[in-house]
Amino acid sequence: MSTTLPTQRPDPAQLRRWRQHLADERAEAAIYNNLAHRRTGEEREILLGLAEAEKRHEAYWLALLGDRVGKPRRTDLRTRLLGLLAGRFGFVFVLALLQRAEGRSPYDDDPDATSTMAADERLHGEVIRSLAERGRKRLSGSFRAAVFGANDGLVSNLSLILGVGASGVPMAVILLTGVAGLLAGALSMGAGEYVSVRSQRELLEASTPDPRAHTLLPDLDIDTNELALLFRSRGLDEEEAARRAEEVLAGGRDQRTAIGGDVDTHEAVGSGLGAALSSFLCFASGAIIPVLPYLFGAQGIVAVILSAGLVGLTLLGTGAIVGILSGGSPLLRGLRQLLIGYGAAAVTYLLGLLFGTGAAG
Template sequence: MPTNSHVPARPTPTQVRRWRQHLANERAEAAVYRDLASRRSGEEREILLELAEAEARHEAHWLNLLGSHVGKPRRGDSRTLFLGVLARRFGSVFVLALAQRAEDKSPYELDPDATSTMAADERIHGEVVRGLAARGRNRLSGNFRAAVFGANDGLVSNLSLILGVGASGVGTNIILLTGLAGLLAGALSMGAGEYVSVRSQRELLESSRADPEMRNALPHLDIDANELALLYRARGMSPEEAQIHAVEVLTGNSRLELEAEASEPDQHEAVGTGHAAATSSFCFFASGAAIPVLPYLFGMEGISAVLVSAALVGVALLGTGAIVGLLSGASPLKRGLRQLMIGFGAAAATYLLGLLLGTGAA
C-alpha cells in the first residue's frame, strides 16, 4: 500500500499515536470479519474473508508508516472491540448492522496520512456489509416488524390508557383493571390484525407470481405469432426487446433463462408467515402492555405509580427504538429518542384528555 508523500521522515508523537490506533482498529476489524465468516458458509463466508484481507492491506499501510515506531500492540477502539465481542457471541444481523455503521464512519477521508484508495475502500466496505446485512434484514423483517411494533403499541397504548383513566380521578383498582383489560384486548386485536394483514399480503404476492406451468406451453407456441413477446412487454420490455427475447427463448437459446423467469424472487420471506406474525405481535404487545401496569400490580398508587410506570415505559421505548436503529444501520440513540418522544407525546395527550373529562364530570 503506497504511503502519502507528505508524511515526514520523523513523525510527531501525535502522528504515531494516531497511526497506532488506526493499526489497532484495522486488526480488530479484520478479526471481526473473520469471526463472522466462521459462522457463515458459501458466498457470505468468502465475502467476509475478503473484507478481512482488505483490512490487512490497510494494516500494512500503517505498519509501513510506523516503521520502528510500531511499539506494543494496542487495543482497538471501544466500538470495534464491542463488535468483536458480538461477532464471537452471536454473529447475527445485529453485528453486520453495527459493522456497517463502523465502516460508514471511517475517519480516512479526513485523515491526511491515509490514502484516497483506503478511504474509497472503506466506503465500499460499508456498502458490502450493507448488502450482507440486507439478507438478514429480509429474513427478519416480517416477524420482526410485528414484534417491534407490537411491543411499541403495547407500551404506548396501555400507558396512555392508564394515564388517561387515572387522570379522571378513578380508584387504583379501576386503573389496574383497565390496564389488564387493555393488555388482553389489545394483544388479541394485534394478533388477529397481523394474521389477516400478513395472509392478505402473501395472497397478493402469490397472485402476482408467474405460473410455473408456463414452461410446458413453450413447445406448442407459434414462433411467428408473438404470444411470448406480449408476455415480456407486459413485464416491462420494449416491443423490440420483447420480440428478440421471445425468439431466443423459443429457439432454445435462452431456455435456462426462462426457467429462472418462471421462478421469480420470493418476497414471502420478507413478509413473514401469518401465524408467526400473529404470535409475535400478540406476545410482544402483551409484554409491552404489561410494563405500565407493573407499579399498580405491586400496590403502588397515585403520582408515584404514574412516575414509575412512565419511567419503565420510557426505558422500554428507548430500547425498542435503539434495536430498530441498529438493524436499520441508523443511530440507535436518535431512533430511541424518537420512539420516546412519540410515545410520551401520545401518553401526555391522553392524560390531558383524562384531566379534562375528569374535571367536566366533577
C-alpha cells in the same frame, strides 16, 4: 495500494496515531473473521475478503512503524464494543453497527494514510450496507410486526392506565383495566397482523407467473408467436420481446425460468403466523410494563411516575434498536419514540382528568 512511506522521522503524535490505526485494523479484521465463521457460502467469502483488506491496511501501518511498533495498543471503545457484540448478538444487528462505523473513515483526514485506504474504507461501508440489506429483508416482516406491537403495547396501555387513573377510579379498577387492555390488545394485534400479512402474500402470489406455463410451448403457434406478447406484458419492448421469444423457442434459454419466472418466496413480507406471534408477544411484553408498578402495589402519583418512567426507558431502547438496524441515529430514533409515546399518554391523561372532574361535578 500505494505504499509510498513518509521519509522524515515521525514525531511522538504520529507514532501514537499509527499505532492506534494498527490496533484498529487488527481488531476490525478479527470482527470480520468472527462474523465469517458464523456464516456460510457467499456471505462468508465476502466477510473473509473484508478481513483480508484490513490485513493489507495493517501491513501498511506495520511498514510505517518499522521497529517502532511498541507494545500492542487497545483499540478504541467503538471497535471493542463491536468485537464484543460480534460474538454474542444477531448478524444483522452487528452489520448495522459496522455500517455506521465504516461510514466514518478515519483516513479521510489523516495525511499519512493513502487515498486508496480511505477509498477502501468507504467501499467497505457499502459492502456492509449490502450485506445488512439482505438480512433486513429476511427479518423485515416479523421485525416490523414486533416493533409495531411492542410500541403499541407500551403507548396504548400507558395511555389507558393513565386516562382511567386520572378519572379517580379505585386502584383495583386501574389494575383490571391494564390487564384487560394487555389481553385485548395482544389478541387484536396478533389477529390483525395475521390477516394483514396473509392478505399481502396472497396479493403477491396472485402476480407470480404460473410455474407450469412452460408446458404450453410445444403447442404454441410459431407464426403468431403469442410468447412475444407474454414478454411484452412483462415490460419488454417489442424488439426485445421478439428476440427473447425466439431464444426460448430455439432452446437458447431455460424454458421453465424464462416462461414461469423466478420463484419469489416473498421473504420481505414474512409469514402470517410468524408475524402474528411476534405481534402478540411483543404487544404483551410492551403492555405489561406500565402495569408493573400497580402489580407490585404502587399507588397514586408514585405509580404514575414509575409507570411513565419504565415506559419511557423502554421507548428509548426500542427506538435506539430501530435506529441501529435501519442505519440511522439511535439517539434520534429513541427520542422520536419517546416524544410520540409521551404525547399520546399526556393527551389521554388530560382527557381522564377532564372526564373525572365532569363526573364529580
